Amino acid sequence: MEKQKSVTIKETLFMDLVKYFLVNVREDEDRIRLELQKKLDVLVKRELYTKYKTAKSATEREAARQEYLEKVGMPKDFRW
Numbered sequence: 001m002e003k004q005k006s007v008t009i010k011e012t013l014f015m016d017l018v019k020y021f022l023v024n025v026r027e028d029e030d031r032i033r034l035e036l037q038k039k040l041d042v043l044v045k046r047e048l049y050t051k052y053k054t055a056k057s058a059t060e061r062e063a064a065r066q067e068y069l070e071k072v073g074m075p076k077d078f079r080w
Contacts, residue, residue: 009039045071 011036019025020032048071052064 007039007043010035013039042070 003022013032016028016032016035019029045068048064048068052061055061055064
């Protein structure tokens, strides 16, 4: 069984989620969506970077590096 990773979120996001799910306060829904999307983007970028750093072959490493650079918005003409 694979060990589960922990994810850290801002306290304000946590409180918004508590209000949303436990108290049924729906007014912060757009902000919750935005903050969760930002967190997901950070997690994806970190996973791509880790994949790039730990790839077994040079081909896999380069593919992961290009995917990471694409995700962070690095222009193609600025890459080496």
